[in-house]
Amino acid sequence: MEASFEPKIIALVCNWCTYTAADLAGTSRLKYPANVRLVRLMCTGMIDVKYVIKALLDGADGVFIGGCHPGDCHYINGNLKARKRIQGVGSILESFGFEPQRLALRWIGASEGPEFAHHMTEFVNTIMQLGPNPSKARMIL
Amino acid sequence: METFLKNPKGAHEAVRDLLKGLLENKLADAVLVAARTPYSQLPMPMLIADGQHLEKAVPLLPVAPFNAARQAEALLRQDAGRKLALVLRPCEIRALVELVKLNQCSLDQALVIGLECYGRMENHDFLDKYASGEGEPAASRIDEQLLCTACRTCTRCVPETADLTLATFAGGLEKGIWLQAKTEAGEQVCKDLELGHKDMDPGHRQAVEELKAGRGQADRELVEAMARAMASMEDFQKIIADCINCYNCRRACPVCYCKTCVFVTDVFQHPPEMIFRRAEKRGAVKLPTDTTMYHLTRLAHISHACVGCGHCTSVCPAGIPVADFFKTVARKTQELFDYIPGRDLDEPIPLLVFDENEK
Amino acid sequence: MNKEIPRIGVYVCHCGMNIAPRVDVEQVAEFASRLDHVVVARDYKFMCSNPGQELIVEDIKAHNLNRVVVASCSPRMHEATFRKACRKAGLSPYNFQMANIREQASWVTDDSRLATAKAKDLVAAAVGRVAFHRPLQTRRVEVNKSVLVIGGGIAGIQAAISAADAGYKVYLVEREPSIGGHMAKFDKTFPTLDCAACIMTPKMVIAGQHENIELLTYSEVVGLEGFVGNYKARILKKPRYVDEDKCTGCGTCMEKCPTRRVPSGFEEGLAFRPAIYSPFPQAVPKTPVIDAEHCRLLAKNKRCGVCAKFCEADAIDFDQKPQYLDLTVGAVIVATGFAAFDPSSMVQYGYGIYPEVYTSLQFERLNNATGPTAGQIVMKNGQVPRKVAIIHCVGSRDRNHLPYCSRVCCMYSLKFAHLVREKTGAEVWSFYIDMRSPGKLYEEFYNRVQAEGVHAVRGKVAMVTDIVDDPGRGSLTVVAENTLTGRNLRLPVDMVILSVGLQPAEGAGEVARMAGISADGDGWFTELHAKLAPVNTPTAGIFLAGCCQGPKDIPDTVAQAMAAAGQATALLAAGTVETRAEISSIDPDICSGCKSCLQVCPYNAIYFDEGRQVAVVNDALCQGCGSCSATCPSSAAAVAQFNDSQVMAEIDAILA
Ligand SMILES: Cc1cc2nc3c(=O)[nH]c(=O)nc-3n(C[C@H](O)[C@H](O)[C@H](O)COP(=O)(O)OP(=O)(O)OC[C@H]3O[C@@H](n4cnc5c(N)ncnc54)[C@H](O)[C@@H]3O)c2cc1C
Numbered sequence A: 001m002e003a004s005f006e007p008k009i010i011a012l013v014c015n016w017c018t019y020t021a022a023d024l025a026g027t028s029r030l031k032y033p034a035n036v037r038l039v040r041l042m043c044t045g046m047i048d049v050k051y052v053i054k055a056l057l058d059g060a061d062g063v064f065i066g067g068c069h070p071g072d073c074h075y076i077n078g079n080l081k082a083r084k085r086i087q088g089v090g091s092i093l094e095s096f097g098f099e100p101q102r103l104a105l106r107w108i109g110a111s112e113g114p115e116f117a118h119h120m121t122e123f124v125n126t127i128m129q130l131g132p133n134p135s136k137a138r139m140i141l
Numbered sequence B: 001m002e003t004f005l006k007n008p009k010g011a012h013e014a015v016r017d018l019l020k021g022l023l024e025n026k027l028a029d030a031v032l033v034a035a036r037t038p039y040s041q042l043p044m045p046m047l048i049a050d051g052q053h054l055e056k057a058v059p060l061l062p063v064a065p066f067n068a069a070r071q072a073e074a075l076l077r078q079d080a081g082r083k084l085a086l087v088l089r090p091c092e093i094r095a096l097v098e099l100v101k102l103n104q105c106s107l108d109q110a111l112v113i114g115l116e117c118y119g120r121m122e123n124h125d126f127l128d129k130y131a132s133g134e135g136e137p138a139a140s141r142i143d144e145q146l147l148c149t150a151c152r153t154c155t156r157c158v159p160e161t162a163d164l165t166l167a168t169f170a171g172g173l174e175k176g177i178w179l180q181a182k183t184e185a186g187e188q189v190c191k192d193l194e195l196g197h198k199d200m201d202p203g204h205r206q207a208v209e210e211l212k213a214g215r216g217q218a219d220r221e222l223v224e225a226m227a228r229a230m231a232s233m234e235d236f237q238k239i240i241a242d243c244i245n246c247y248n249c250r251r252a253c254p255v256c257y258c259k260t261c262v263f264v265t266d267v268f269q270h271p272p273e274m275i276f277r278r279a280e281k282r283g284a285v286k287l288p289t290d291t292t293m294y295h296l297t298r299l300a301h302i303s304h305a306c307v308g309c310g311h312c313t314s315v316c317p318a319g320i321p322v323a324d325f326f327k328t329v330a331r332k333t334q335e336l337f338d339y340i341p342g343r344d345l346d347e348p349i350p351l352l353v354f355d356e357n358e359k
Numbered sequence C: 001m002n003k004e005i006p007r008i009g010v011y012v013c014h015c016g017m018n019i020a021p022r023v024d025v026e027q028v029a030e031f032a033s034r035l036d037h038v039v040v041a042r043d044y045k046f047m048c049s050n051p052g053q054e055l056i057v058e059d060i061k062a063h064n065l066n067r068v069v070v071a072s073c074s075p076r077m078h079e080a081t082f083r084k085a086c087r088k089a090g091l092s093p094y095n096f097q098m099a100n101i102r103e104q105a106s107w108v109t110d111d112s113r114l115a116t117a118k119a120k121d122l123v124a125a126a127v128g129r130v131a132f133h134r135p136l137q138t139r140r141v142e143v144n145k146s147v148l149v150i151g152g153g154i155a156g157i158q159a160a161i162s163a164a165d166a167g168y169k170v171y172l173v174e175r176e177p178s179i180g181g182h183m184a185k186f187d188k189t190f191p192t193l194d195c196a197a198c199i200m201t202p203k204m205v206i207a208g209q210h211e212n213i214e215l216l217t218y219s220e221v222v223g224l225e226g227f228v229g230n231y232k233a234r235i236l237k238k239p240r241y242v243d244e245d246k247c248t249g250c251g252t253c254m255e256k257c258p259t260r261r262v263p264s265g266f267e268e269g270l271a272f273r274p275a276i277y278s279p280f281p282q283a284v285p286k287t288p289v290i291d292a293e294h295c296r297l298l299a300k301n302k303r304c305g306v307c308a309k310f311c312e313a314d315a316i317d318f319d320q321k322p323q324y325l326d327l328t329v330g331a332v333i334v335a336t337g338f339a340a341f342d343p344s345s346m347v348q349y350g351y352g353i354y355p356e357v358y359t360s361l362q363f364e365r366l367n368n369a370t371g372p373t374a375g376q377i378v379m380k381n382g383q384v385p386r387k388v389a390i391i392h393c394v395g396s397r398d399r400n401h402l403p404y405c406s407r408v409c410c411m412y413s414l415k416f417a418h419l420v421r422e423k424t425g426a427e428v429w430s431f432y433i434d435m436r437s438p439g440k441l442y443e444e445f446y447n448r449v450q451a452e453g454v455h456a457v458r459g460k461v462a463m464v465t466d467i468v469d470d471p472g473r474g475s476l477t478v479v480a481e482n483t484l485t486g487r488n489l490r491l492p493v494d495m496v497i498l499s500v501g502l503q504p505a506e507g508a509g510e511v512a513r514m515a516g517i518s519a520d521g522d523g524w525f526t527e528l529h530a531k532l533a534p535v536n537t538p539t540a541g542i543f544l545a546g547c548c549q550g551p552k553d554i555p556d557t558v559a560q561a562m563a564a565a566g567q568a569t570a571l572l573a574a575g576t577v578e579t580r581a582e583i584s585s586i587d588p589d590i591c592s593g594c595k596s597c598l599q600v601c602p603y604n605a606i607y608f609d610e611g612r613q614v615a616v617v618n619d620a621l622c623q624g625c626g627s628c629s630a631t632c633p634s635s636a637a638a639v640a641q642f643n644d645s646q647v648m649a650e651i652d653a654i655l656a
């Protein structure tokens, strides 16, 4: 069972930095686990808490949020708002037994293709260790 | 300043005297206060413009059909050209402060009279016990076990931002009630009503401390038990299993201020094929959808602002202890953001301020 | 809810050998064909080729498609291509979505099975979301054909002239009585040592006389709102008490004014001026101003009015009041320049304590032919100094003050060294940390000055003191360490010049707030992109020129001013601007009027409709960042193409 565990990761990333870094990782043919599904948003500042909650309730094994480094957000400070919001929802989800490691927030700049691949590998490894999100096995309520 | 409002008929009559004074001296054009309609023992928030009707006012009764902050807000939404005095419980004042921060109303034309609150019973418990009005407990302390869970575990039972406070906890309720002015506006009212200063009963402070200590203990026990009870999503889904998505809890919640909750907008009116897809994937899906999502989102939206009034639990037809899990989660979010709802009009709402140096 | 039933076409690209062998494209297309609302699903060798695009166009017509998904490369690569194809077939380009199965699937894994599974998920996500896409509208808004320039230093002057030459009306706002900025104080400029006045004065005159430039000196911008093409600026004209239309600039008033001992700001406190004054002889405009704080009549209510009595043009008007001017402009160029660092706080250097310690700007005046000494480099006692120390990096590259390099100080210090040598023959000792001379002809200038016999000491000055070993050899001692030799040095000198760093102009923060632009940690305004958009700001229609964006020399300042003018006039020449489609809008029926979104919008793009008590997005200002939508609990605010339904459908489809 454990061996066949292929986690599914939802990555909510901003168009300007992390998505671009992901493209760069691709064009550089860097290999990283294929478990990550990128959802392209314009900025991490538009990430609604509902997206995170929904992803975890619907069975995502991890939610990765990637944006520009502080000071580099294309929209000045969307990433700072995101950081605070994610902190809040993270603490709430933790109360219900979601391991905090299932929700990661990282700054990955547009030129950081290798960092993107590295963070993906690291995150997938963490999730492999945690095992599947228990919500996945249950009915959606 | 502090004073004792004397009336041989007791505290309620003394409060009525005070409110009458406000109306007669044009210090207020109307008062919002819990009062009885002719048809029930259960008081409702009532806007009283004529002092004669004050005889029905029973703000100290240990029952409150809902958090009156929303009614206060409706009256203070825009400048109606009238001055309003409001008699409110501490949790109602806290909620009102949150609503002011959210631009829902203004306290500019308001005189807030807070009361030190012994707590409330659930409406049905109160009615079951005192349907006839016989043996009604009035203002004095009742057995904590008769109170609703929220009040039994409430440590913020003394108003924090009122202009005037009815210091119930100082006792002497059979002969009247203690009054404290807490703001300039409050002082001015005392001056205008020519109330002479009297030093507060020295037992007051201790009474407050004792009550808070007992409640604090109950509060910790509750939060610990609740945290254990909802330690996994599965456990939590057991707790909310009977929820029928009626959304009464958010309607009753004084800080859930949205005109239209996102859960009743198009966003959650899924096209049928999407619901079929979910059923196909897991074999079955419970309807209505998004029940867990609703509760978690509401927590994410307003747990930082939860004032702990317990009305969400009180209105739930399914008997779900909504306020208990709110309290448990709110403890963490409020700590995380270093935010105390309803404490100060100038305290910024956490998610609206941010800077680079936050971690 | 939308009752239009989606009819979706899905196109899976092989991208030659880039996607196809790794991702089983046929299988993905087959998978797509079974997804809800998908009418056709195909795979094709090169979707971006002409035949590939034609395939989409024909299918749209043949199958009456109303949504299209292409699974190929990154949308950053070809989104525009496929949107155009949709448009060609009469479909809204916004009813399109791309799934990136090349950069994100075929290229990043060797495992064909996983790559195919991932590609399927990404296609499902795109199909799931595109069902919620709607055609979007953009608008074209007129651009007002005038430019506002804030700050009348060399940057502002040059930008104004360039824009005016292009035929546009320019308002040049300067808060001092005259335009000119810092450059007007200099006598010589590095590296060519040409006479500053000779190159500056003609520019000032052109600006003053240009038929397209309206000079608003002694004025400040007090309000700025609106959006690209339509900015509304409110200008405060401070009372001059002298009628600009009547004054001939003869200067009699200044000669007659009995108040004579007001320290002159322009002369950096080295000379005095009367209460009615023009800061320097070449000032533009020539009209003087009365300094109300020092005027006997205005400040002390004494009977004076001497200036009025002597003014033949009858131009003095003691009743002038502050005036407000409302302008509408299409573009704004911010050129508020810099302020010199005040070294008083660095007590070790003795500025403000010892009279023979000067700041660099003071030295510029001392050396200036129109300055307090008529260009003689002399001490306060009138004598020529025999030994002069120049201390570099005062305030700059210092964690406690200005952490950055101010870029021009080494060069102007070399200029000073040369001037002192040339004019006085005095010995010059320059104390530097690193000698920075990058720029055309700069290294050459450095070599030239070195050859003139200037002692350059690498090391930081510990202090300047009046404790001297031998009073005959100078009134001050410079205590320093030579970091090259490791030896300590006590140098007797007559004069010390502090090469102070540059910091943002006073009030720059306020300008940034009004203009909705941002500043970096040091207060310099931030450009849109450090390399590719150096004069643009994140706020469309607002441009930067000169030192307000960071310390720089005159050549760079002028180049940037011309660039800013070029960008502004290009915008004006276009005549209209297209609003973005992917922006926020607020549903007034849902909005509760909590104003939360107003607080988080980084562009002040949301205003509050007091009547309806709801928030409203200004679609010309909104950049579509979504800060508002993620903040609004009821999702009344939503960014088109990124609304809750669309994003959650994507997540739903991935996990379904
Ligand atoms: C001592 C010294 C010597 C120098 N020597 C040389 C040299 O030899 N060669 C060289 O190439 N460079 C030299 N420089 C650099 C040079 O001064 C700058 O490159 C140049 O002045 C920058 O021009 P600017 O227009 O950007 O700024 P500034 O000259 O500072 O002009 C800004 C103008 O904007 C006005 N302003 C500011 N805020 C507002 C507001 N809110 N509203 C309205 N108006 C406002 C100010 O009053 C000022 O007139 C020297 C600098 C210093 C300090």
Ligand code: SF4
Residues within 6 Å of the ligand: B242, B243, B244, B245, B246, B247, B248, B249, B250, B312, B315, B316, B317, B318, B319, B320, B322
């Ligand atoms: S009031 Fe009770 S049943 Fe109704 S939505 Fe809230 S928790 Fe569910």
Ligand code: SF4
Residues within 6 Å of the ligand: B249, B252, B253, B254, B255, B256, B305, B306, B307, B308, B309, B310, B311, B312, B313, B322, B323, B326
């Ligand atoms: S969540 Fe419940 S306890 Fe908290 S403020 Fe709302 S109604 Fe009161």
Ligand code: SF4
Residues within 6 Å of the ligand: C586, C590, C591, C592, C593, C594, C595, C596, C597, C598, C614, C615, C631, C632, C633, C634, C635, C636, C637
């Ligand atoms: S945050 Fe939402 S409810 Fe509040 S003002 Fe903005 S759009 Fe309206």
Ligand code: SF4
Residues within 6 Å of the ligand: C583, C584, C600, C601, C602, C603, C604, C605, C606, C617, C621, C622, C623, C624, C625, C626, C627, C628, C629, C639
């Ligand atoms: S999307 Fe961003 S820029 Fe547009 S109104 Fe919302 S917060 Fe402002």
Ligand code: FES
Residues within 6 Å of the ligand: A014, A015, A016, A017, A018, A042, A043, A044, A045, A066, A067, A068, A072, A073, A074, A075, A077, A078, A079
């Ligand atoms: S644009 Fe990347 S985080 Fe805002």
